[in-house]
Amino acid sequence: MTTAVATPLAERMRAVVGPANVLSSPSDLLVYECDGFTIEKNQPDIVVFPTSTEQIVAIVKACHELGVPFVPRGAGTSLAGGCLPIGGGVMIALTRMKRILEVNYRDRYAIIEPGVVNLWLTNHLKPRGYHFAPDPSSQGACTIGGNVATNSGGPHTLKYGVTVNHVLGVELVLPDGQVVPTGGPVEDMPGYDLTGVIVGSEGTFGVASKVWVRITRNPEAYRTLLGVFETVDDATNTISDIIGAGIIPGALEMLDSLILQAVEAAFHFGFPLDAGAVLIMEVDGLDAGLDQDAERIIEIAKKNHAREVRKANTEAERLLLWKSRKQAFGAVGRLAPSYCTQDGVVPRTKLPAVLKFIQHVGVKYALKIANVFHAGDGNIHPILLFDERDPDQVKRVLSASNEILDECIRLGGSVTGEHGIGVEKIDFMPKLFAPDDLAMMLRLRNAFNPDGRCSPRKMLPTAGACIEQSKAGRHAAM
């Protein structure tokens, strides 16, 4: 039995969205104390579920009047703490705004509410032969509003790009309650590309209440190949050579031996358990020309000492292969009680160097580290296995993660390819960017969110820190 809390804030919120769309009892709020990044936790004072743009406006206006911070949230699958309600306040959960408002196949766009789950849209478009191109591994759960916030990627970004390449416009509720539509279904509207900076702003500019997305025609056919290699070096050389040959595969994913064991135990695909690395190599597009590409890929893999190259001969085989890849993180549960997935990027040619470094870090901190990642983009996802009940292991995982990310920077890369900065990686921002870079980013934030009331203390290390602390949102709300 839960008890609704009666505070001025709670009363205001109930008046706006109705009692059925508010959660305020401590046990209900527990779910919302963190997202996929579980190291830091904090409960919001209240969770509200608006069902319209007008309700979002009323919510942020009330927050403005009461001096309370707010944070938008989709499905909470973020891995960087983007939805962590720092300073408590109001969590605006957008999961009840889940309508697909319009699909226009001729003009190739869809208008959706932010709570639409990524895969729902693709499933909705399937009968007409279209899809929404960004396909993060969490696509069965994550919302498109969340994709917009984090500029999500997925395995197919190498060829098709990330979320920002597929978002045409956003209706944004600013922290002062103004509703601003940016962009829209027509390309090249005169003015600044505000949509381009809203995507990836991690919810720090306002609340997206509507999104115009590009819809993409499905490839007519696929050729999906599994290359088995003795060493990671051979696999990465294969990747460079494929792209050097002028072929842009739909996906190039690498799995190392540790992850193969977990995935094989879960899905029984028939992965070789003694391989140094396997590559999932998929070319897609028109049927004509795919065999030519596939043959060249096989040739390149063999030249780089592939033990064997298998073809997925049926659609069922292909789907099982992709299921194994996309649910690899889940399968890791078989290896250890807890795991931490990192998200670094290096120039593609530096993959062998960074993977050797990761191996070395694993030895140094006595941690098992599995690797499954978007090799074509140089986007690594080392998975550090541990037991969160052991504080020493937690400490070692954090140190190891930091060393890996520092190495990514040293190799000319970045500390996040698709998960975002959130709170997790905020300390890396001064390592990646100079004070002048961060100052310009802060200027941009101030144009949208001058009081820092929306998603406080995310992304930028010092941004508006004193302003936000003086707000003491939690007390104001009580």
Place this chain on the structure above:
Amino acid sequence: MSATTCVLDGFGPLDVARPGSVNELGDLIRAATALYPFGGKTQMGLGNAPTRPGVAVDLRGLAEVIDFPARDMTITVEAGMTLERLRGILEPENLRLPIDVPESTRATLGGVLAANVSGARRYGYGTLRDYVIGISALNDEGNVFKAGGRVVKNVAGYDLCKLLVGSLGTLGIITQVTLKLRPLAEQQALICLPSDAAQLEAILTSLSDSRTRPVCIEVLNRSAANCVFGQAALKAPAAPWIVLVGYEGNGDAVSWQVQQLVKEVGAHFGLQARIDFTTHSLCCALTEYASTAACALTFRASLPPSRTAAFCLQADRDAPQSAVRAHGGNGIVHGHWPGDLTKEQAASILTTWRERAAQVRGSVIVQRCAHPWKQSLDVWGPPTNDIRLMREVKAKFDPRSIFNPGRFVDGI
């Protein structure tokens, strides 16, 4: 010896500064009241004419290659480099920046980015925003700031690259960019479909549904076709409208698509498709079209793709003798108006078109026109609903309003 003064878009003379380093440029900015950056001046006609005295800054002195890791398919270069030189560096490595830029021997990367230049193949490859992965620029205090990085996938920090691309130099001066690259196409083909007015929209719809995947769908009226084919030293087919459909890819994919399209349009429209074996010259002519013709005014309309055909037909009717060309898959129409059009006629046509475009959330802008016309002709049209936010961004980035003051939308 270079000139010490110049006239920009009819305004001047302005003193010209030629910084040879980023530090020199920084000093210029700190001392400036108004700065008008330029490269090859190929897009100088875009925007409101300058009105505030200041300094014109020639950025062609900053044109070095900073880093070219070809196997990573990225390049970092200074923004004063011409597109032609960039092409010369990329092609030996089988790489390209797949953006069609006119006058590439003059056009610099910085200018092309500021004006967000694109061409026919944007249908298949997108626009500059899809290729700029890192950027460095100087801010209003003359200090360097950067965003993005040198890797193809990166979500650290706000993506200021997007903001600067297409900002017409009003937020800072771009000094360096990192670009994501694509391999050169193994094969290309262009198919020419002659059409009459009545069939145009049906052809575009069928191309949208075609089993083939074109990289460009270009629509040309008679005058534009004469201009483009003439430049390629070819004779345009005798038809009121021409649709050019382009394919790129490996040999098997291109030849299958050519045959398939001929089948599809033959079956539906009884058209005699012409497969062109002079693709390269025709592609170049399509790219250069944007800058050709001695005309009174060049406009650009942005519309939903499904409205392209109707708008082209209207443009052809409303301004006789005008050359009309559209990126049919993207809903972007360019036109050159003939020299005998008066300013009053132009203003009246623009008003009508803007009203129509607004009904479908589109826009019509004047890309270039005679300088005196700009005093009374609204080149950008009515601002969009996010103009307040744009003004706020401008105020935060350029509080002294020194970067290209007044030239962008709504006088930003």
